[in-house]
Amino acid sequence: MAECVTAFFDIDGTLGWTDPVAREHMSDTERKLSPVPSPIVADAIRRFVAAGNRAFICSGRSPLDIHPKMAALPFSGMACLAGAYVKVGDVVLRDVALPPEVLACVDEVLLETGMGALLESVRGSVDVRGGTAGTHWPSPASVAEALERIPGGRAHKVVLPTPTAKLVVSRLAGAVGLSIMELELGNSEVGLVENSKSGAVKAILDYLGDAGTTYGFGDSENDLSLFEQVDVPVAMGNASPVVKAAASMVTDTVDNDGVATALATLGLI
Template identity: 50%
Template structure:
């Protein structure tokens, strides 16, 4: 059984925050309505959430971001906040300060096997690198301009030739995961708008947490995790206290120790206040 949450607040704690649906929210169907420079970036937290995270750190606690997004797609307002490190790309790339703790891209040959299925279906995808997202054969909707015509060209457009996640139509992801030789190495998670993401099965938010814990060791203190989606479950299961946002999917709410307000009503702020962390 987890320690009583209310008794842990006096200790130095380590708190992990998902971004989308937790620190902030942008309706993906309204992306074109955002300022051009923000399009493709994560949502930006509002002033109340920014202030709460700053107060958390001023109280002597650590804060980490834990997101499926690549580093280059995190809003600069978040990167300017006093986070100790970032678990990005769902655990494929992890940093603690200036140190890189995990850097696990998908092998190019495995990517080509994934693309064999996509090409057979006549569908495209988005390939996420650390800083660049490459559209392949029109992207997930098939209408992206200037997309790469094939996987080799898509990889050449990545500055380091590395891809960490593939965003693709869910039906294609299901077909890929139905192939035993691919399902051995990969995992898939559903996203919005009929798309899914595929990455290495070994890359999870839990793997990112363990990489950080290996360095911090006993210095982590009690851990708190805030999340809303199924891909948050691997890390929430490892927390001293798992906090579900009010907008979280049922599976997250059922496993949480506490359900806070939704993202539209500053659930991060309410949760931190509830546990006496700010």
Template identity: 30%
Template sequence: MYDTPAVAFFDVDGTLIWHDPDANAAQNVAHAQVTPGVKRAFDRLHARGNLSFICTGRPRNLINQGLLDLNPTGLITSSGACLFFEGRKVFERTIDLDLLHATVDWLMGEGIEVLFEGTDCSAALLPNGGVYTDIPGALSVHSWEELCAATDLRFSKFSYAGDMIERVEQMGEPLRSHYTFYNLGLGAGEAGPVGIDKAFGIAKALEQLNHSTKNTYAFGDSENDLPMLRAVETSIAMGNAMGVVKAQADYVTDSAAHDGVATGLAHFGLI
């Protein structure tokens, strides 16, 4: 038995929230919600004195009210690049401006569409023209100049459609060495600065709590959850997780479609 509360970290998409396979990834991010069963599990987790952190690839501006209504202790957003604790932003890491500019130039030259994601703003870079409509509130830009004019350029990562994963990962040096690339397994991929990942965010959160890695848990399903699963004492993969995630986890729970978070919390006696 431990004399400190448990701290549990939860991915969102494919973990707390089930993604409809008939909808694209962006539409699921915009519209999918947590179930009543997940909400009850969080209430019971907190009633026992345990702590919870949402630990997601989503930026803060895409954390919907349903997720906030889970009353987490804190938010680790943008795949570890930003931490919110007790209602305040503790830290934020963003892509260096020179690197961002060079990345936009490369994407423009390749004609690859991506969504740049920041705490306060998301902007779709559309080199081939058009308007981005998948996520309400996201801006549409068509050049570096438009991105500069429309935003504060404070982006922590960028994401892209699943059919662009191979092309994005063919990014040449020296740009490529500055990023870590992930297949999210949900019809999308993402890239963020090397060294800034969910494990980095968890370390910052535990530092705020003055809590060791003992009695810590993490739930995830995708490649960007692998650093998070390595950063805690007990790792739980969702039943719908990618094979590489299941292979690393200490325990595989039910699918997100069947409230696997609740099943996993109950298995470890946390609710």
């Protein structure tokens, strides 16, 4: 009988891809949703799980911003919001939001610089002051107003133009441990140091106890911490050089269904 294994999949650039420039011109609802997997990749995930294996989403996205077609795949759970929210089945293992002093600092910096941001939470995401591009109006004029639109009034991470993100992190240095990770279009996400894909995956593996051989699929530098926790890190063909260098295997690109190719090559489907 074949060993049952566990795999963790990044979304953007791994399971699917939406051009970020094109996304900026979509409706507000469409813009915030994750890409959808191709039919080939979706079928590969179904076959992988049907063989008795476990598949988990491992993404920086909010759970509510995962496209319904992606969420409908047979995942055993998710590590979302860059590790701030972790769930296996119906059991929540982590739910760690940004403290008030971080959100107050973000509000202060946005007012000073005239820039916008995206607050992300377990209950979805909300633009502030037009969002990072400053073009998504109408939107709340302050972080406090944005939090009123999120049930529970909590945010787990924030996306800002990179210079603005660096300013927030520098002002809170020594007071709050924050991490910063560069994204596309000149933006960066800011979250608590304790929240990472590495910590999220470790929490899932500790909960599972016996996970079998573990695999991690990713394309960006924020997936390096995912790679630290798995036996077989797999980089997409579109991954950055540093991610490819950290991987045990480099598969095809996301546009060429690299996840499906890797699962087949590894004998997992």
